[in-house]
Amino acid sequence: AQSVTQLGSHVSVSEGALVLLRCNYSSSVPPYLFWYVQYPNQGLQLLLKYTSAATLVKGINGFEAEFKKSETSFHLTKPSAHMSDAAEYFCAVAPGGGYQKVTFGTGTKLQVIP
Amino acid sequence: SQTIHQWPATLVQPVGSPLSLECTVEGTSNPNLYWYRQAAGRGLQLLFYSVGIGQISSEVPQNLSASRPQDRQFILSSKKLLLSDSGFYLCAWKVPGDTGELFFGEGSRLTVL
Numbered sequence: 618a619q620s621v622t623q624l625g626s627h628v629s630v631s632e633g634a635l636v637l638l639r640c641n642y643s644s645s646v647p648p649y650l651f652w653y654v655q656y657p658n659q660g661l662q663l664l665l666k667y668t669s670a671a672t673l674v675k676g677i678n679g680f681e682a683e684f685k686k687s688e689t690s691f692h693l694t695k696p697s698a699h700m701s702d703a704a705e706y707f708c709a710v711a712p713g714g715g716y717q718k719v720t721f722g723t724g725t726k727l728q729v730i731p
Numbered sequence: 732s733q734t735i736h737q738w739p740a741t742l743v744q745p746v747g748s749p750l751s752l753e754c755t756v757e758g759t760s761n762p763n764l765y766w767y768r769q770a771a772g773r774g775l776q777l778l779f780y781s782v783g784i785g786q787i788s789s790e791v792p793q794n795l796s797a798s799r800p801q802d803r804q805f806i807l808s809s810k811k812l813l814l815s816d817s818g819f820y821l822c823a824w825k826v827p828g829d830t831g832e833l834f835f836g837e838g839s840r841l842t843v844l
Binding site: 663720723 | 832
């Protein structure tokens with residue numbers, strides 16, 4: 618079984634401030650972990666993924682995430698928020714090794730204040 | 732390159748009416764196909780997935796069904812819609828056995844009145 622918990626359904630940051638979106642996972646096998654972004658009334662697109670290689674993963678648009686097995690966490694960060702980062706972000710987990718099913722968290726809406 | 736199309740983009744249906752949402756993938760063969768529903772505050776709920784023609788796995792008992800009549804076509808249906816079926820439906824595909832990402836369509840917003 619696998620699950621993810623995203624802490625905070627809404628996060629507000631000032632433009633230029635650090636973005637930190639939290640994700641904790643549960644998986645009975647070594648997981649693959651993903652962050653997706655969704656803009657209003659659109660599908661999801663991949664920001665970054667962890668698939669058992671480097672624990673610090675860099676993605677698009679300046680985002681990165683660190684896999685911490687001891688904390689079962691995969692938090693998403695960006696050093697400096699931009700207005701265009703305002704969107705909903707989803708953490709997701711899948712069992713490693715050619716997965717079929719992906720389980721998503723409930724999402725975090727990021728608001729960027731000018 | 733691969734593309735995924737969903738239609739219709741928006742649908743308003745009365746309670747008790749039937750539903751058919753279609754999803755087609757182009758530029759790949761034998762993809763894994765998925766239907767998710769997104770409701771406010773509940774994230775993405777996996778409804779159905781398919782690893783091949785005629786092979787459907789249902790994740791949640793509900794008023795919906797799915798079919799895969801062709802390799803790259805995935806259809807979500809209902810015989811009689813309920814108010815609770817309202818939501819944003821997303822189709823997605825991935826390469827079988829791959830560690831990579833899901834590729835999502837643009838979504839279909841269903842409102843049941």
